[in-house]
Structures are given as structure tokens and as C-alpha cells.
Amino acid sequence: MSRRVLVTGGGTGIGLAIARAFAEAGDAVTVTGRRPEPLEEAAKEYGLTAKTADVSDEAQVAALFDEAFDVVIANAGTGKAAKVKETSLDLWSRTLAVNLTGTFLTFREALRGMGSGGRLIAIASTQGLKGSANIGAYAASKHGVIGFVRSLAHEVAKAGITCNAICPGYTQTDMAEAAITGMMSRFGIDRDDAIAKVVVNNPMGRMIAPEEVASAALWLASPGAASVNGHALALSGGEI
Ligand SMILES: NC(=O)c1ccc[n+]([C@@H]2O[C@H](COP(=O)([O-])OP(=O)(O)OC[C@H]3O[C@@H](n4cnc5c(N)ncnc54)[C@H](OP(=O)(O)O)[C@@H]3O)[C@@H](O)[C@H]2O)c1
Known part of the structure; x- marks a missing residue:
């Protein structure tokens, strides 16, 4: 049976x-984000529906849920490396607004129309399960996401809904690419050395493929995962 699925970001x-x-x-x-261009391109290529919305804006998130969804994936996120003493209040607030408040707003509104069998999945991070230098605001936001997911899981369980987090390590996307180029300029190193730094904590010694995260999301949304609730699933080759 075809499900109605919403993926932020x-x-x-x-x-x-x-x-x-x-x-x-x-x-x-349905895919959402702030920029219409990548959404429309994806919609055309893969037969998706595109809607623009900023996940940190309460009214814009509410408008997404004028229709009901069976599976809602709070994936939209932002992350910028900075030492705590160099983290502006603006960077701190923006990181929490998108990653943490955005997940809260998305799931709160999703619950309005979600029935038994519904699935809430947050894309958190290994940084929601551990700390690392230079990423305090991001780690705080992702720890918050996991705490929120674990709490909401208790509220929705009796309604036949599950709420889980997926926690990937460094994954091959624009966000990881920005981290790699940032390291190259910060440490004056070449690309291979920057990639080696990125994967140093992953026992597999490689980045995660976006398709591996998709595979975990498909499984969490499957009937066979109906009793997996309040879980934070690390995809990190054993890093944590
Ligand atoms: N890449 C990694 O190494 C890694 C590892 C662990 C977890 N994650 C998490 O995975 C998720 C996806 O990241 P990614 O790696 O795929 O990076 P990405 O390609 O930069 O994707 C981020 C997406 O979020 C959207 N977004 C950002 N701010 C938004 C806002 N205020 N409102 C709505 N949409 C917004 C962006 O679209 P617009 O800019 O058009 O809004 C973009 O489509 C994030 O939550 C990230 O923290 C990534």
C-alpha cells in the first residue's frame, strides 16, 4: 500500500x-526545504511533490501539514564548525532553531493527522550521542533531538506510532563537503588529509553513503520495525 511520506530537507x-x-x-x-530549485529538480526527476518551508518557522511548518502523512522524516539540518569561544549567539541560536526546534515543530504538526502505523524519524547524528571539538552548537542540537525523540516515543506508543532517530557519522553530502573544505583551510592540509581526519573515528575508515541512511529509514518505516521505538540508531561502523 502506498504511504504518504514527508521528508524535510x-x-x-x-x-x-x-x-x-x-x-x-x-x-x-513530498520533499521540503527553503530553496525551490533543488526541490523542483528532484520532484521532476523522481516524481515527488515539492513544497517550500523553513522548518524553524511555526506557520510555515503548520502549512505543510494541511494534509496528513503516514511517515514523517525530520531531516532538515544545518551545521557549522566553530570552537565554543568563537561561536556567536547567532550561530548557536540558528543551529538550535533549525535542528532542534525544527524537529519539534515538524513532529508536533505531523501528529495532527497521523494514525496507527505512523512513523516519525529524525535524522540526528553521532554528534547526538558523543561530543567532539569544534562542533558544540551542532552536538547540543543533536543531543536535544535524541532526548526529544526518546520522550515523544513514550507519548505515541499506545497510538501505534513509533518515533526514532538515525545517527549517521560523516556522510557524503554537501554538509560533509563543507566540513572537508573547512578543515583544508583551517589546518592548511590537502583534501586526502582532510578526509582522513573526518573518518579517523570511524572503525571502517570511510564515510557513510546517503543510501545507507535511506536504507535504515525504510526499515524503521516497515511493519517489521513496529516495536522499535525511542531508539537512536548509529550508522557509524562501530564509532559509537
Ligand atoms: N552529512 C553528514 O556528515 C551528516 C552526518 C550526520 C547527520 N547529518 C544530518 O543529516 C541531515 C541532512 O544533512 P545533509 O548532510 O544531507 O546536508 P545537506 O545536503 O546540506 O542537506 C540539508 C538540507 O536541509 C535543508 N535545510 C537547511 N536549513 C533548513 C531550514 N531552515 N528549513 C528547511 N530546510 C532546511 C536544506 O535545504 P535548503 O537550504 O533549501 O533549505 C538541505 O536540503 C541534517 O540534519 C544533518 O545534520 C549529516
Whole structure:
């Protein structure tokens, strides 16, 4: 049976891989983001529906849920490396507004029309399960996402809905690319050395593919995962 699936930040990277995977499984997929261009391109190529919305804006998120969805994936996110003593209040607030408040608004509004069998999936990060230098605001936001997911899981369980987080390590997307080029200029190193730094904590010694995250999302949304609730699933080769 075709499900109605919503993926925030679904025009690029991990969100696009997830949207494609659900569309290929026969589901009706809506992708959202702030920029119309990547959304429209993805919609055309993969037969998706595109809607613009900023996940940190309460009214814009509410408008997305004028229709009901069976599977809602809070994937939209932002991350910029900075030492805590160099983190402006603006960077801190913006990171929490998009990653944490955005997930809260998305799931709160999703619940308005979600029935038994519904699935809420947040794309958190290994940085929601551990700390690392130079990424305090991002790690705080992702720890918050996991705390929120674990709490909401208790509220929705009896309604037949599950709420889980997926926690990828560094994944091959624009966001990781920005981290790599940032390291190249910060440490004066070449691309190979920057990639080696990025994967140093991953026992597999490689980045995660967006399709691996999509595969985990498909499984969490499957009937067989009906009792997996409040979980934070690390995709990190054993890093954590
Ligand atoms: N790449 C990694 O290494 C990695 C690892 C662990 C977790 N993650 C998480 O995975 C998720 C996806 O990231 P990605 O790696 O795929 O990076 P990405 O390609 O930069 O994707 C981020 C997406 O979020 C959207 N977005 C950003 N701010 C938004 C806002 N205020 N409102 C609505 N949409 C917004 C962006 O679209 P617009 O700019 O058009 O709005 C974009 O489509 C994020 O939550 C990220 O924290 C990434």
C-alpha cells in the first residue's frame, strides 16, 4: 500500500536519498526545504511533490501539514564548525532553531493527522550521542533531538506510532563537503588529509553513503520495525 511520506530537507543529500528510496518503494513522497530549485529538480526527476518551508518557522511548518502523512522524516539540518569561544549567539541560536526546534515543530504538526502505523524519524547524528571539538552548537542540537525523540516515543506508543532517530557519522553530502573544505583551510592540509581526519573515528575508515541512511529509514518505516521505538540508531561502523 502506498504511504504518504514527508521528508524535510528532501531536495539534497541524505534527504534526497531517503525521498528517492521511498518513491522507488511506491510511496507518495513530498520533499521540503527553503530553496525551490533543488526541490523542483528532484520532484521532476523522481516524481515527488515539492513544497517550500523553513522548518524553524511555526506557520510555515503548520502549512505543510494541511494534509496528513503516514511517515514523517525530520531531516532538515544545518551545521557549522566553530570552537565554543568563537561561536556567536547567532550561530548557536540558528543551529538550535533549525535542528532542534525544527524537529519539534515538524513532529508536533505531523501528529495532527497521523494514525496507527505512523512513523516519525529524525535524522540526528553521532554528534547526538558523543561530543567532539569544534562542533558544540551542532552536538547540543543533536543531543536535544535524541532526548526529544526518546520522550515523544513514550507519548505515541499506545497510538501505534513509533518515533526514532538515525545517527549517521560523516556522510557524503554537501554538509560533509563543507566540513572537508573547512578543515583544508583551517589546518592548511590537502583534501586526502582532510578526509582522513573526518573518518579517523570511524572503525571502517570511510564515510557513510546517503543510501545507507535511506536504507535504515525504510526499515524503521516497515511493519517489521513496529516495536522499535525511542531508539537512536548509529550508522557509524562501530564509532559509537
Ligand atoms: N552529512 C553528514 O556528515 C551528516 C552526518 C550526520 C547527520 N547529518 C544530518 O543529516 C541531515 C541532512 O544533512 P545533509 O548532510 O544531507 O546536508 P545537506 O545536503 O546540506 O542537506 C540539508 C538540507 O536541509 C535543508 N535545510 C537547511 N536549513 C533548513 C531550514 N531552515 N528549513 C528547511 N530546510 C532546511 C536544506 O535545504 P535548503 O537550504 O533549501 O533549505 C538541505 O536540503 C541534517 O540534519 C544533518 O545534520 C549529516
